Amino acid sequence: MQQLAVVDRVGAGALGFFEGVGAIATFGARAVVEAVRPPYELREILTHTYQFGYRSAPLILTAGFAIGIVLSMHTRASLERFGAEAMIPAGLAIALIRETGPLTAGLLVAGRVGAGIGAEIGAMRVSEQIDALEANAVDAFKYLAVTRIIALMIAMPLLTIMMDFSGILGGYVAEAAVSGMPWPLYFERAFTYIAYSDIIPATLKTIVFGYLIAVVASYLGFTTSRGTEGVGEASTRSVVMASMLLILSDVILVKIIFFFYPPVSG
Numbered sequence: 001m002q003q004l005a006v007v008d009r010v011g012a013g014a015l016g017f018f019e020g021v022g023a024i025a026t027f028g029a030r031a032v033v034e035a036v037r038p039p040y041e042l043r044e045i046l047t048h049t050y051q052f053g054y055r056s057a058p059l060i061l062t063a064g065f066a067i068g069i070v071l072s073m074h075t076r077a078s079l080e081r082f083g084a085e086a087m088i089p090a091g092l093a094i095a096l097i098r099e100t101g102p103l104t105a106g107l108l109v110a111g112r113v114g115a116g117i118g119a120e121i122g123a124m125r126v127s128e129q130i131d132a133l134e135a136n137a138v139d140a141f142k143y144l145a146v147t148r149i150i151a152l153m154i155a156m157p158l159l160t161i162m163m164d165f166s167g168i169l170g171g172y173v174a175e176a177a178v179s180g181m182p183w184p185l186y187f188e189r190a191f192t193y194i195a196y197s198d199i200i201p202a203t204l205k206t207i208v209f210g211y212l213i214a215v216v217a218s219y220l221g222f223t224t225s226r227g228t229e230g231v232g233e234a235s236t237r238s239v240v241m242a243s244m245l246l247i248l249s250d251v252i253l254v255k256i257i258f259f260f261y262p263p264v265s266g
Contacts, residue, residue: 023219027219028215028219031145035150039142044147044151046151048151049151052155053154053159056109060109060159062166063104068096071092071095071100071171086189089181092190093194094194102202105156105162106210107243109155109159109210110239113214114242115238116217117214117218117221118217118220118238119234122224122231123231124221141222156209156210168187168190171190172190202257208249208253209249212249216242220237
């Protein structure tokens with residue numbers, strides 16, 4: 001009997017998991033359809049783009065600068081063993097632009113913006129503001145969710161570019177403090193081995209990151225219940241689920257990028 005009870009619990013958990021995945025996927029697909037239908041709520045999109053992008057910039061720039069310094073120190077410690085200190089700028093730039101910058105920016109935005117979206121929409125749900133919007137013939141889904149999804153998809157590539165160049169600047173500061181390398185030489189070496197096939201796909205994949213963060217946070221906000229306790233839970237779950245989806249989707253996106261832009265050997 002105990003074994004059957006365990007099987008029942010596992011089965012119920014699995015069914016609940018797949019039900020949740022399906023609900024989020026349906027929510028995201030609906031958002032894509034609604035995004036191309038008028039009205040487009042441009043004012044709301046611009047407002048949220050400002051909130052998500054401009055107000056996240058200090059965090060992104062500070063984190064990128066610190067990561068650049070740390071990566072520079074680790075890269076120097078590794079390349080000094082082989083007498084390849086001249087490759088430090090290029091190694092750091094490639095690591096930042098291809099992977100570290102986009103993924104770190106995505107995780108930071110998931111923590112800051114994802115939690116905010118989940119809490120904000122969740123608070124509107126439990127305080128019946130969403131019901132009031134719908135009673136006034138306003139499409140709450142489009143007005144609250146779709147505008148935030150589009151805005152974050154616009155903001156993410158811009159924040160990623162900020163992260164990349166802030167990290168390169170941090171790497172320069174660390175390198176200049178050790179070797180006194182001038183900025184023009186550092187910049188030239190950093191971008192010697194960087195091509196558009198490195199920059200563009202890695203930056204554009206953050207559009208998917210923005211979509212996933214906003215969809216998950218908006219869905220959890222819309223399905224919030226149990227008052228203020230539910231709002232806090234929606235905020236926390238938004239960060240956790242969005243971060244997990246970002247990491248999983250990054251693996252898939254990297255494989256797709258390598259398929260279309262295979263690494264050059266030799």
